[in-house]
Amino acid sequence: MEGDETVEETALRELKEETGIEKVYLEQFHVFSKRGRDPRGPTLTIALFALIRSHQCKLFATGDASAAKWWPAYALPSLAFDHDQICAKALDALRAALKTRPLAFELLPKAFTLYQLQDLYEQVFGTSIDKRNFRKKVQKMDFICASGKKTEGGRQRPAMLYYYDAKRYTKFANEHFF
Amino acid sequence: MEGDETVEETALRELKEETGIEKVYLEQFHVFSKRGRDPRGPTLTIALFALIRSHQCKLFATGDASAAKWWPAYALPSLAFDHDQICAKALDALRAALKTRPLAFELLPKAFTLYQLQDLYEQVFGTSIDKRNFRKKVQKMDFICASGKKTEGGRQRPAMLYYYDAKRYTKFANEHFF
DNA sequence: GCAAAAGTGTTAATCGTACACCCATGA
DNA sequence: TCATGGGTGTACGATTAACACTTTTGC
Numbered sequence: 001m002e003g004d005e006t007v008e009e010t011a012l013r014e015l016k017e018e019t020g021i022e023k024v025y026l027e028q029f030h031v032f033s034k035r036g037r038d039p040r041g042p043t044l045t046i047a048l049f050a051l052i053r054s055h056q057c058k059l060f061a062t063g064d065a066s067a068a069k070w071w072p073a074y075a076l077p078s079l080a081f082d083h084d085q086i087c088a089k090a091l092d093a094l095r096a097a098l099k100t101r102p103l104a105f106e107l108l109p110k111a112f113t114l115y116q117l118q119d120l121y122e123q124v125f126g127t128s129i130d131k132r133n134f135r136k137k138v139q140k141m142d143f144i145c146a147s148g149k150k151t152e153g154g155r156q157r158p159a160m161l162y163y164y165d166a167k168r169y170t171k172f173a174n175e176h177f178f
Numbered sequence: 179m180e181g182d183e184t185v186e187e188t189a190l191r192e193l194k195e196e197t198g199i200e201k202v203y204l205e206q207f208h209v210f211s212k213r214g215r216d217p218r219g220p221t222l223t224i225a226l227f228a229l230i231r232s233h234q235c236k237l238f239a240t241g242d243a244s245a246a247k248w249w250p251a252y253a254l255p256s257l258a259f260d261h262d263q264i265c266a267k268a269l270d271a272l273r274a275a276l277k278t279r280p281l282a283f284e285l286l287p288k289a290f291t292l293y294q295l296q297d298l299y300e301q302v303f304g305t306s307i308d309k310r311n312f313r314k315k316v317q318k319m320d321f322i323c324a325s326g327k328k329t330e331g332g333r334q335r336p337a338m339l340y341y342y343d344a345k346r347y348t349k350f351a352n353e354h355f356f
Numbered sequence: 357g358c359a360a361a362a363g364t365g366t367t368a369a370t371c372g373t374a375c376a377c378c379c380a381t382g383a
Numbered sequence: 384t385c386a387t388g389g390g391t392g393t394a395c396g397a398t399t400a401a402c403a404c405t406t407t408t409g410c
Contacts, residue, residue, distance in 0.1 A: 004220050006211040028209055031224050033184040042182050046209050046224075096278065115361065132364070133400065156361040157407035293388065310391070311373065334388040335380035362406070371398070379389070 011048045019060050019068045025051040025106035029093035030086075037082045049090045051106035054116070098124055102143070105164035111147055113159040114138060143168035189226045197238050197246045203229040203284035207271035208264075215260045227268045229284035232294070276302055280321070283342035289325055291337040292316060321346035 001010045008026050016022045032045040052060075060070065071077060073091050076084065097103050104120050105112075118134050121127075138144050143165045150158035179188045186204050194200045210223040230238075238248065249255060251269050254262065275281050282298050283290075296312050299305075316322050321343045328336035 001211075004213050006213065007209050007222075008211075031185055031206055031209060033179075033186075035182050035184065044185075100274065100278070113362085130400070130402080131362090132402085135363080136365095137399095153409090154361080155359080155409050157363085159362055291389085308373070308375080309389090310375085313390080314392095315372090331382090332388080333382050333386080335390085337389055357410105359410085360408090362408095364405090365402105367401085369398100369400080371396100373396085374394090375392105377391090379391105381387085381389100383384105383386085 007046050007048070011050070015050060021050075021052055021056060021060055024053075024056075025103065027051075027093070027097060027103075030089055032082065032086060034082070039081075045086065047086050047090065049094055051103060053107060053109055055109045095124060102164065102166075102169050111149065111161040111163055113151060113161060115159065117144075117162070138162075141172065143172050185224050185226070189228070193228060199228075199230055199234060199238055202231075202234075203281065205229075205271070205275060205281075208267055210260065210264060212260070217259075223264065225264050225268065227272055229281060231285060231287055233287045273302060280342065280344075280347050289327065289339040289341055291329060291339060293337065295322075295340070316340075319350065321350050 001007070002013075005013070007028065011026055012022065012024070015024065026048050028046065028048050030047050032047060033043075035042070037043065037045075057070065060068070073087070076087055078084070079087065098121070104117060107120055108116055114135055117138070118129055118131065122129055144162050145165050145168075147161045147163050149161045151161060152158065179185070180191075183191070185206065189204055190200065190202070193202065204226050206224065206226050208225050210225060211221075213220065215221065215223075235248065238246070251265070254265055256262070257265065276299070282295060285298060286294055292313055295316070296307055296309065299312075300307055322340050323343050323346075325339045325341050327339045329339060330336060
């Protein structure tokens, strides 16, 4: 941490320095402090995950000359110290977060198709979901709104583009929980 | 933090020093690092909540001469710095934890009645739950087991004592989620 | 035409919810 | 006898889960 930065500001700065990516959703998930986790001496690691919109991921690949690179979460290379455990816990935290809060919309473009949304959940949870049941459920969530526009230039039939309405979600959540 | 303690060890030591309570369940919920949260300068607070079994709470009241004291979460006294915000976030984290994991059993005696379990959920979530529906649901959870023993010396009809079986929970969770 | 995704309903089973009364104990 | 919790079943509505085919587009 530099100057009087907060944890989140530090993470955003480092992420931008290493990958060029900015303006992402950040969430803390654990502080690692076990003895011996770094042979150089006692350390405290405050771990956060960042959610990066899918269309921004390619910017990263064409970034500067740093060693940063994408890896699938289920096939990481071997990492220094206890960083493999940190990544494993990050995945758990991500799944728990996606189950209980509307964070899928931080991973998709602002305008997305229902296929993209379903695919996201299937990939994160490693399940397959029935398309009709999924769409039926989405229709009941009035914070997922059809924009009226459709995809263009895809290899397939144009699909309706949806967007996430955070204000409607708040109302929805207040009515459905507690 | 002293010596090469972990965050959890520090919290357990401090808790014991201040209140005499030990061997509790601890869980991290947030790191507070906002500028200006402590006028004395930049600080980093790693916040944890502890779950203390109800029958151990009275030990606390008869503890040493420290200023530690029980307060209801919905009527806290005014606290230093941003500690009111930390407590508010602790309550949120506690509710989220109790909804998604079997942590109620860290708050009850090892042997508990169904009334105690229901009362716990009602108090934490501020709701009232139908007794018959609650018991029906508990019956389906085979990790909540009748011990065969009953309460003695209460003011009421003796009640069956139940216990939590962590191994069965693991099996149950694997079958019911994902 | 073919590959890829878009879109669309019905049925059966399960789950959640609402609801009221008698019982055993200690004070 | 009274206060306090202990203990029990049913019926209705809502939700979930299983399941297959036609459409539109680019190549």
